[in-house]
Amino acid sequence: MRKRLTKAEFFEDTNFLLLCRKWNDHQDCPIHSHDFYELVVILDGHGRHVTGAGEYSIKAGDVFLIRGNMVHGYADTDRMTLANILFDPHQLGLPMRMLRDLPGYHALFRVEPRLRSYDGFRNHLHLDTEELSTAERMIARLERELEDKRPGYRFMACSYLMEMIVFFSRAYGKPDRQNSLTFRRMGEVLSYIEQNYSEEITIDRLTKIAGMSESTLLRTFKRVLNRSPMEQVMRTRILKAAELLERDDILITEVAFDCGFNDSNYFTRQFNRAMGVTPTVYREKNRSRKNV
Numbered sequence: 347m348r349k350r351l352t353k354a355e356f357f358e359d360t361n362f363l364l365l366c367r368k369w370n371d372h373q374d375c376p377i378h379s380h381d382f383y384e385l386v387v388i389l390d391g392h393g394r395h396v397t398g399a400g401e402y403s404i405k406a407g408d409v410f411l412i413r414g415n416m417v418h419g420y421a422d423t424d425r426m427t428l429a430n431i432l433f434d435p436h437q438l439g440l441p442m443r444m445l446r447d448l449p450g451y452h453a454l455f456r457v458e459p460r461l462r463s464y465d466g467f468r469n470h471l472h473l474d475t476e477e478l479s480t481a482e483r484m485i486a487r488l489e490r491e492l493e494d495k496r497p498g499y500r501f502m503a504c505s506y507l508m509e510m511i512v513f514f515s516r517a518y519g520k521p522d523r524q525n526s527l528t529f530r531r532m533g534e535v536l537s538y539i540e541q542n543y544s545e546e547i548t549i550d551r552l553t554k555i556a557g558m559s560e561s562t563l564l565r566t567f568k569r570v571l572n573r574s575p576m577e578q579v580m581r582t583r584i585l586k587a588a589e590l591l592e593r594d595d596i597l598i599t600e601v602a603f604d605c606g607f608n609d610s611n612y613f614t615r616q617f618n619r620a621m622g623v624t625p626t627v628y629r630e631k632n633r634s635r636k637n638v
Contacts, residue, residue, distance in 0.1 A: 349376065349377075349378040349379075350378065350379050350380065351378055351379070351380040352380070352381075353380075353381070353382060353434075356380070356382075356432055357432070361437075362438070362500055363382055363432070363433055363434035363437045363438060364431075364432070364433045364434075364438060364492070364500075364503055364504065364507060365430075365431070365432040365433070365492065366429065366430070366431050366432075366485060366488045366489040366492055367429070367430045367432075367489070368389070368427070368428075368429045368430075368485065368486075368489060369427065369428050369429075369430065370427050371391075371423075371425060371426070371427065372391075372393070372420065372423055372426045372427065372428050373420075373423060374393075374419075374420055374421050374422070374423055375419045375420040376419050377396055377397075377398070377417050377418060377419035378417070378418070378419060379415055379416060379417045379418075380414065380415075381414045381415060382414055382432055382433060382434045383411060383412065383413060383414060383432070383433050383434065383435065384411070384412040384430055384431070384432050385409070385410075385411050385412075385430070385431040385432075385433070385510075385511075385514075386408075386409065386410050386411075386412065386428055386429070386430060386431075387408075387409050387428060387429045387431075387473075387478075387481055387485065388404050388405060388406050388407065388408040388409075388426065388427075388428050389406060389427040389428060389429060389478070389482060390406050390425060390426065390427040391405070391406060391423065391424050391425035391426035391427055392404060392405040392406070392423075392424055392425075392426060393420050393421065393422050393423035393424060393426045394420065394421045394422045394423075395410070395418060395419075395420060395467070396418060396419045396420065396421050397416070397417060397418045397462070398416070398417035398418075399462065400466065400467075401421070402462075402466065402467035403467075404426075404467075406427075406478065407472045407473040407474070407475075407477075407478050408470060408471070408472055408473075409454075409470070409471040409472070409473060409481075409514055409517075410458070410459070410462075410467075410470050410471065411454065411455055411458070411459050412459070413459050413460075414434075416459065429482075429485045429489075431485070431488070431507065431510070433507060438504055438507075440504065440507070440508060441508075445511070445512070445515065446536070446537065446540040447537050447540055447541055448512070448515050448516070448519065448533075448537065449519050449530055449533035449534040449536070449537045450514075450515035450516055450517070450518040450519025450520075450530065450533060451511070451512075451515040451519075451533070452532065452533035452536040452537060453515075453518050453519065453529040453530050453532060453533035454471055454514060454515055454518040454533075455511075455515070456533075456536070456570060456571075457529045457532045457533060457536075457570050458470060458471075458529050460569060460570045461529065461566070461569055461570060465528075469528060469529045471514060471517060471518045473517060477517055480513070481510075481513070481514075484506065484509065484510050484513065485510075487506055488503060488506040488507060488510065491503045491506060518530070518533075519533065531555065531556045531557050531558070532556060532566060532570065534555050534556070535552050535555050535556050535563075535575070536578070538551075538552070538555055539552075539575075539578060539579055539582050540582060543579065543582045543583050543586055543605060543606050544583075544586075544604055544605060544606045545606065546606070547576075547579050547606075549563075549575060549576060552575050563575060579606075580616060580620075581620070583605045583606050583607065583616075584605075584616065584617055584620045584621065586604075586605050587601050587602070587604075587605040587613070587617060587625065588617075588621065588628065590604060590605070591625055591628050591629045591632065592629075592632050594629075594633070598610065598614075598625045598626065598629070601613075601625065602614075602625075613625070
């Protein structure tokens with residue numbers, strides 16, 4: 347039976363969902379799930395990672411993310427030491443959107459977890475000896491900060507976590523990692539959309555960046571994000587528009603043009619379809635929240 351673990355079983359303070367644990371000689375663990383992120387770094391030994399979609403060999407240097415609600419466990423462990431970084435980025439208020447220009451972030455945190463069952467774990471992040479040593483030091487620092495609980499530890503622990511996320515994302519995005527090329531290119535497509543949403547974006551341009559045929563790109567996007575590439579472009583533009591609408595010093599027409607819409611009426615229709623309200627109503631609601 348698959349056990350679902352709750353936040354209360356792991357976190358001492360459910361108002362601060364960040365925990366770092368190092369497990370020496372980790373034993374086999376039955377499959378389970380939870381509704382928070384688990385970043386796993388294998389520090390020594392080896393074993394098998396059991397998921398709802400298959401089993402994969404893991405060894406020292408492997409890094410992978412278990413997103414919320416993913417089923418997983420461990421089997422055939424042999425002197426396996428691992429570090430678990432458990433966290434909820436939304437509850438912690440981490441500025442994850444600032445990472446959207448980093449292809450390795452998209453590849454490691456969005457693409458690889460969702461395509462793991464299709465590629466047999468072949469495109470995961472594997473650290474070399476030097477990188478693994480750096481990761482161990484970062485993990486020890488985070489673990490110590492959370493244990494000592496000195497004044498300001500929550501802020502400092504979040505900064506250490508963010509540094510770690512950038513470190514792993516950059517490592518995954520290195521050009522010499524040929525095993526992650528396909529996923530890295532998907533990350534580059536997502537980063538391109540994030541950085542060029544205000545310009546014209548065509549499916550031809552996205553296929554060139556990805557190095558894929560249009561049908562392969564469409565299929566990959568569907569598996570990763572459950573939407574097409576152009577739907578992702580539209581979603582990005584709408585979310586950027588929502589950010590701009592929270593400011594009072596920019597006209598709605600300007601918001602439309604700044605977010606890649608050449609027709610403000612078309613922008614209003616698309617925004618209403620995605621957000622359930624018009625841009626004007628969205629701005630008024632946001633203004634009311636600020637005045638409460």
